[in-house]
Structures are given as structure tokens and as C-alpha cells.
Amino acid sequence: NAGVTQTPKFRVLKTGQSMTLLCAQDMNHEYMYWYRQDPGMGLRLIHYSVGEGTTAKGEVPDGYNVSRLKKQNFLLGLESAAPSQTSVYFCASSNPTAPRKETQYFGPGTRLLVL
Amino acid sequence: AQTVTQSQPEMSVQEAETVTLSCTYDTSENNYYLFWYKQPPSRQMILVIRQEAYKQQNATENRFSVNFQKAAKSFSLKISDSQLGDTAMYFCAWYGGATNKLIFGTGTLLAVQP
Numbered sequence: 150n151a152g153v154t155q156t157p158k159f160r161v162l163k164t165g166q167s168m169t170l171l172c173a174q175d176m177n178h179e180y181m182y183w184y185r186q187d188p189g190m191g192l193r194l195i196h197y198s199v200g201e202g203t204t205a206k207g208e209v210p211d212g213y214n215v216s217r218l219k220k221q222n223f224l225l226g227l228e229s230a231a232p233s234q235t236s237v238y239f240c241a242s243s244n245p246t247a248p249r250k251e252t253q254y255f256g257p258g259t260r261l262l263v264l
Numbered sequence: 265a266q267t268v269t270q271s272q273p274e275m276s277v278q279e280a281e282t283v284t285l286s287c288t289y290d291t292s293e294n295n296y297y298l299f300w301y302k303q304p305p306s307r308q309m310i311l312v313i314r315q316e317a318y319k320q321q322n323a324t325e326n327r328f329s330v331n332f333q334k335a336a337k338s339f340s341l342k343i344s345d346s347q348l349g350d351t352a353m354y355f356c357a358w359y360g361g362a363t364n365k366l367i368f369g370t371g372t373l374l375a376v377q378p
Contacts, residue, residue, distance in 0.1 A: 180364070191268075191355060191368035192309075199364070207365070237307060241366075251297045251359045253366055255309035 153256035155240050161262045162230045170225040170259050172240030180243045181223040185236040230263045266291045268358050270369035277346045278377050285341045285372045287356030295361035298339045304352040351376045
């Protein structure tokens with residue numbers, strides 16, 4: 150039981166390049182989330198999904214797209230990377246039918262540097 | 265909108281002593297939960313403790329306990345018998361039953377000194 154995993158762990162991009170961050174969970178959780186963490190700002194919600202095939206915007210969605218084609222995977226895409234997207238990205242998941250439905254389980258994070 | 269405020273950017277404590285980290289929040293919801301997450305240098309987010317707003321009893325997990333003051337909208341974390349491994353960034357977070365979203369504070373960097 151790996152929990153929540155993220156790929157890659159670290160990536161350097163040039164401005165304008167595109168990339169996809171992959172989040173996978175093996176806990177059969179319905180809800181999945183993408184956050185970004187910047188110094189002095191805590192974690193902020195980018196996009197989230199309440200089930201396969203559904204996505205919704207969070208607090209800071211601009212410049213990102215997401216897809217949830219399979220229940221266990223949640224992809225975060227950057228179509229044209231900008232230096233302002235340099236951050237650490239965290240994926241999380243939760244089970245809305247569990248006794249502790251509000252508890253989110255986090256992946257190890259992906260550090261992204263955009264030059 | 266819900267907000268979470270951590271007014272202590274950094275704190276320091278001697279090993280084996282007790283330290284309290286502060287957190288206040290603002291919400292108009294009645295059904296919510298509060299959390300403390302620990303983030304060590306590895307960056308992994310680790311759940312330390314959770315509190316259900318409808319419960320008056322303060323949550324405890326071994327050396328970690330909270331002081332939940334619902335009327336004052338305050339949720340502080342007490343770490344007893346501090347250990348070197350407690351050195352980390354600590355985030356306070358609020359979760360609303362109506363919004364299904366987790367709102368984080370800006371964090372408190374705790375250093376445990378030997």
C-alpha cells in the first residue's frame with residue numbers, strides 16, 4: 150500500500166515549456182486535490198476532483214489544467230510554464246464515505262523550477 | 265471566506281521542554297474540522313492531530329494536544345517533552361463540511377534545540 154505517490158520528484162523547465170505532473174493513489178479514494186506551496190504562503194488549492202471524470206477549480210487555478218480519467222490518477226498540466234509557477238506541488242486524496250472523511254492524505258511533493 | 269492565521273513565523277524550544285503554537289481562524293460554518301500538519305525537511309505532510317468542532321473535548325495524540333476555544337476561534341498546539349525530531353514546519357488547517365476544502369495557515373517553523 151503505497152498511499153499517494155507523485156511523479157516526478159523534481160523537474161526543471163524553461164519558460165514556455167509544458168509538462169504534466171502525475172498523482173496516483175491506491176486507497177480507492179474518491180476525492181483528489183492539487184496544491185502548491187510557496188514560501189510564506191502555506192498550501193493553496195489549485196484544482197480538485199470529487200470523482201472520476203470530474204474536476205473543479207480551487208483558489209489558484211490559472212495556468213493549470215487537470216484531468217481525472219481514472220479514479221486512481223489525477224494529472225496536473227502546465228501548458229506554458231512561467232517562472233511564477235516555480236513551486237512545490239502536492240497531491241492529496243480523501244475518502245468522503247470514510248469515518249474520517251475530512252482527512253486528506255498527501256503525496257511527497259514535486260519540486261518544480263521554471264527558468 | 266474562511267481564513268487561518270498563524271502569527272508566529274518561527275519558534276524555538278529546548279529539548280524536553282514544552283512549546284505552544286498558536287492558530288486562529290475565521291468561519292461562519294458550524295460543521296468544520298481543524299488540523300495540525302507537520303512538514304519536516306523531507307517535505308512530507310504528516311497529520312499530527314485533528315479536532316471536530318462539535319466536540320468540546322480537546323484532542324490529544326501522545327505528546328501532542330490542542331487547546332480548542334470555539335468561541336474565540338482559536339486552536340493552539342501544545343508539544344510536550346519536545347524532541348529533536350519535532351523540528352519541522354507546522355501548519356494549522358481548517359476543513360469545512362459545506363465547502364469540502366482544506367484551508368491552510370502560513371505555517372510556524374519550529375526548531376528544537378539540543
